[in-house]
Amino acid sequence: MQEPAASSPGNTRVVRLFSRLNIGGPSVHVILLTAGLREKGYDTRLIVGREAPSEGNLLDVAREKGITPLQFPGLGREIRPFADLVALFQLYRAIRACRPAIVHTHTAKAGVLGRIAARLAGVPIVVHTYHGHVLRGYFGPLKTALFRRLEAALNRITDVALTVSSALREDLAAMGVAPRDKIRVVPLGLDLARFTVPAARGVLRLACGAHGREALVGVVGRLVPIKDVACFLQAAARVRAKRPETRFALVGDGELRGALEALAAELGLGGQVSFLGWRKDLESVYADLDVVVNSSRNEGTPVALIEAMAAGRPVVATAVGGTVDLLGGGERGLLVPPADPEALAAGILETLGRPEDSARRAAAARDYVLAHHSVDRLLRDIDELYRELLRPSAAPA
Numbered sequence: 001m002q003e004p005a006a007s008s009p010g011n012t013r014v015v016r017l018f019s020r021l022n023i024g025g026p027s028v029h030v031i032l033l034t035a036g037l038r039e040k041g042y043d044t045r046l047i048v049g050r051e052a053p054s055e056g057n058l059l060d061v062a063r064e065k066g067i068t069p070l071q072f073p074g075l076g077r078e079i080r081p082f083a084d085l086v087a088l089f090q091l092y093r094a095i096r097a098c099r100p101a102i103v104h105t106h107t108a109k110a111g112v113l114g115r116i117a118a119r120l121a122g123v124p125i126v127v128h129t130y131h132g133h134v135l136r137g138y139f140g141p142l143k144t145a146l147f148r149r150l151e152a153a154l155n156r157i158t159d160v161a162l163t164v165s166s167a168l169r170e171d172l173a174a175m176g177v178a179p180r181d182k183i184r185v186v187p188l189g190l191d192l193a194r195f196t197v198p199a200a201r202g203v204l205r206l207a208c209g210a211h212g213r214e215a216l217v218g219v220v221g222r223l224v225p226i227k228d229v230a231c232f233l234q235a236a237a238r239v240r241a242k243r244p245e246t247r248f249a250l251v252g253d254g255e256l257r258g259a260l261e262a263l264a265a266e267l268g269l270g271g272q273v274s275f276l277g278w279r280k281d282l283e284s285v286y287a288d289l290d291v292v293v294n295s296s297r298n299e300g301t302p303v304a305l306i307e308a309m310a311a312g313r314p315v316v317a318t319a320v321g322g323t324v325d326l327l328g329g330g331e332r333g334l335l336v337p338p339a340d341p342e343a344l345a346a347g348i349l350e351t352l353g354r355p356e357d358s359a360r361r362a363a364a365a366r367d368y369v370l371a372h373h374s375v376d377r378l379l380r381d382i383d384e385l386y387r388e389l390l391r392p393s394a395a396p397a
Contacts (some may be wrong), residue, residue, distance in 0.1 A: 002284055005082075010326065011041065011042075011043050011260075012041070012042050012043065012099060012101045012102065012386070012390065013039065013042075013043040013045070013048075013099065013100040013101055013102075014042050014043065014044045014045070014046075014100055014101070014102045014103075014104060014386070015044075015045045015047060015094075015095060015098055015100040015103045015104070015118075015123075016030060016033065016034055016045065016046050016047070016104050016105075016106070016338040017047050017048075017075070017077065017091070017103065017104070017105040017110040017111075017113075017114035017330075018030045018048045018049075018075075018105075018106045018107060018110050019048070019049050019106075019107045019108070019109045019110045020048055020049045020050060020051040020057075020073050020075065020076055020172075021048050021051065021057050021058045021059055021062060021069065022051035022052075022055035022056060022057055022058070022222075022223070023055060023056040023057065023058060023252075023278055024055075024222060024303065025131070025133040025188060025301070025302065025303025026106060026107060026300075027057075027058045028058065028061075028190060028303060029131070029148075029188055029189070029303075029378070030046070030066060030106055030188070031046075031058060031061055031062050031067060032065075032189065032190070032191065032375050032378065032379075033378065033379070033382060034046045034062075034065075034067050035065035035066060035067055035397050036068075036375060036378075036379040037129055037379060037382065037383065037386075040379065040383050042138060042386070044250070044294050045070070045098060045100070046062070046067055046069040046070070046089070047069065047070045047071075047072060047075070047094060047110075047114075048069045048070075048072075048075060048110075049071065049072055049073060049075025049087075049109070049110070049186070050071060050073045050075075050375025051076070052076075052255070053366050054253055054254055054255055054257070055222065055253070056253060056255065056278045058124075063229075070094065071176065071363075072085075072087050072091065072094075072282075074086055074087025074088075074090065074113075075087055075091075075109060075110055076135040076143075077110070083101065084113060084389075087113055087122060088113050088117055090118035091113055091306065092117040092120050092121055095121040095123060096116055096121045096122075099125060100186040101123075101124060101125060101390065102113070102123070102124075102125045102126075102127065102386060102389070102390075102392065103117075103118035103123045103125070103126050103127070103129040103254070104126075104128070104129070105118075105126075105127070105128045105129070105148070105250045106128070106129045106131060106135070107129075108129060108134050110127045110389050111130075111154065112150065115128060115154050115157060115158055115159075116154070118321075121155050123185075125159050125263050125386075125389045125390070126157065126158050126159055127158070127159060127160050127161075127162065127185070127385070127389070128154070128155075128158050128160075128161050128162065129161075129162040129163070129164070129166070129303075130161065130162065130163045130168060130172060130300065131300040132164075132165055132168070132178075132298060132299060132300030132321060133151075133168070133172065133298075133300075133357070134147065134332075135147055135148050135151065135172075135175055135177065136171075136175075136298065142294060144175055146175060147164075147384060148175055148176065148297045151177045151178075152176055152177050152335040154180065155178040155182065158178075158182075159389060160182065160184055160385065160389065161177075161178045161182055161183045161184070162183070162184050162185070162186045162385075163183055163184075163185055163186075163300070163322075164185070164186065164187055164188050164300045164301040164322055165185065165187065165300060165301050165321065165325045165326070166185050166294040166322075166325055167178070167321055167322050167324055167325050168185075168300055168301075168321055168322050169183045169184075169238070171187050181367070184315050184385070186378070186381045186382065186385070187301065187372060187373055187378075187380075188300075188301050188303065188319070188373055189307065189373055189374055189375045189376070189377050189378020189379065190303065190306060190307070190373055190374070190375060190378075191375050192306070192310040192369065192370060192373065192375075194282075194283055194306055195282075195283060195286060195310040195311040196310060196311075196366075196370070197283070197284070198282050198287070199283035199311075200284065200287070201284075201287045201288055202288065203284040203287075203288065204216065204218075204249060204284055204285050204287070204288035204289070205282065205288045206230075206275075207249075207274065207276060208247050208274040208276075209247070209274070210247045210288075212245075212317065213245060213248050214245045214246065214291055215243070215245065215246045215247070215291070215292060215352050216248070216249060216288055216290050216350075217236070217239070217246060217248050217249070217289065217291045217348055218246070218248060218249035218250065218251060218285070218289045218291075218292060218293065218295060218311075219232050219249075219250050219252070219290065219292075219293050219294070219295065219304075220251045220252060220285065220286075220307075220308070221251075221252045221281070221294070221302070222252055222253070222254040222257060222305050223250065223252055223253055223254030223255070223256045223257045223260055224254045224255060226254065226296060226297055226298055227254075227294075227295065227296050227336065228241060228295045228296060228297050228318075229250065229256065229260055229295060230256075230259075230260065230263055230341060231295045231338075231339055231340070231341050232248075232250075232293055232295040232344065233248075233260065233263050233264055233267055233269060234267065234341035235293075235295070235341040236248045236267070236269055236273065236343075236345075236347060237268065237269055237318055237346035238341060238342065238345035239345050239348050240268075240272060242267065242345075242349060243349060244354065246272070246352070247272050247274070248269065248272055248273045248274070248283075249273075249274050249276060250273065250276065250287065251277075251278075251285055251304050252276075252277070252278060253277050253278055257275060260275070261275055270330060271306055279290070280325060282307060283311070283385070286307060286308050286311035286313050287311065289308070289313055289373060290313075290314070290352060291314050291315070291316055291348055291351045291352060291358075292304065292305065292308035292314070292315045292316075293316050293317065293344070293348065294315070294316075294317035294318060294323065295317075295318055295338075296317075296318055296321075296337050296338070297316050297318070297320060297325070297339060298320055298321055298324050299318075299320050299321035299322055299388065300319070300321055300322050301322035301323070301326055302317070302322075304321060304328070305317060305323065305326060305333070306326070306373050307397070309326075309332065309333070309362070309365035309366055309368070309369045310366060310369050310370060310373075311362065311366075311367075312362050312366045313362060314333065314351045314358040314359070314361060314362045315327070315332075315333035315334070315362075315365065316333065316335075316336065316344065316348055316351055317333060317334070317335060317336070317349040318335070318336055318337065318338040319335040319336065319337060320338050321336070323335070326364070326369075328364070328368065331361065331364060332361055332362075332364050332365035332368055333361055333362075333365055334347040334350065334351060334361075335347075344347075
């Protein structure tokens with residue numbers, strides 16, 4: 001029998017739930033989906049929590065794209081049983097009032113409360129996206145086991161689970177979070193055009209006090225434990241010992257900033273490391289970085305690396321999560337073991353010391369991300385998924 005044609009979205013209502021619009025890749029992803037799917041005929045609504053002051057937010061970006069999110073403080077990342085129950089009831093009421101055909105949740109907290117509220121409200125289609133996970137490396141063994149069991153239970157009431165990389169899909173399946181055939185891969189899609197136009201150089205170098213032929217090596221992202229920026233600073237000290245004409249930049253902010261500034265001073269890097277906070281001129285940031293580093297202990301797909309690759313910058317990253325896929329196993333950037341400052345320093349030194357090889361990898365990386373991580377591709381993939389799930393023959397969970 002011929003499969004029925006995919007349903008047209010018409011004015012299909014979609015409610016998207018996300019923990020908080022803090023500065024970072026998942027927030028950009030959610031904003032682009034919410035705005036872009038409207039142009040494809042969907043009636044999309046966005047519900048988010050509130051971010052911590054140190055995280056910054058992208059509410060101004062959302063507003064520029066015509067999105068006014070509904071905010072529930074209880075959707076933030078902290079686990080607070082009473083506040084979480086209040087948030088669950090608020091979500092249930094909001095979803096019942098909206099009566100969407102699809103609820104699509106993103107990240108852990110919104111995924112837990114949102115999927116339960118959606119099913120209680122009788123929503124026919126529920127989708128969840130894992131941008132990464134907190135099921136390894138975040139908590140102790142007992143809490144980790146509890147969260148894995150909770151995710152497995154939630155996926156029994158979820159129609160489709162999405163991940164942003166094949167490696168993340170295999171990781172979740174191996175942990176028993178969901179059957180492998182229920183997990184689909186939809187890579188991140190970003191607006192990369194801004195990084196393909198050559199930006200004026202010198203802005204970041206001036207801010208860092210980099211002079212002459214000094215190399216500038218940097219990290220772009222949140223200063224939080226899972227990013228292991230301490231490992232980067234320890235590697236930076238080793239790089240300086242062998243290549244004194246190198247400076248370092250940390251673009252971002254977070255709860256560990258004070259501790260990392262103290263560590264930089266302890267390592268003798270006080271005058272060579274610049275803590276620059278959040279910046280919106282990322283084109284200028286990447287234009288001045290000779291190497292972009294990601295030192296995370298766990299990742300979904302790191303947006304800063306995708307942006308750096310689109311800008312044609314050489315990258316060095318830890319071989320965790322979706323980073324391995326993104327860098328083609330080392331063909332598009334150097335991969336090193338996590339939590340290994342010596343290996344990270346060696347990767348940075350090799351990238352600086354072998355510019356022809358670095359340029360070759362950077363060119364391959366640029367071609368790859370422009371072909372595989374565009375916002376148009378993301379919108380096309382999600383539109384096709386929604387149309388498939390809206391078919392009359394599609395069975396609900």
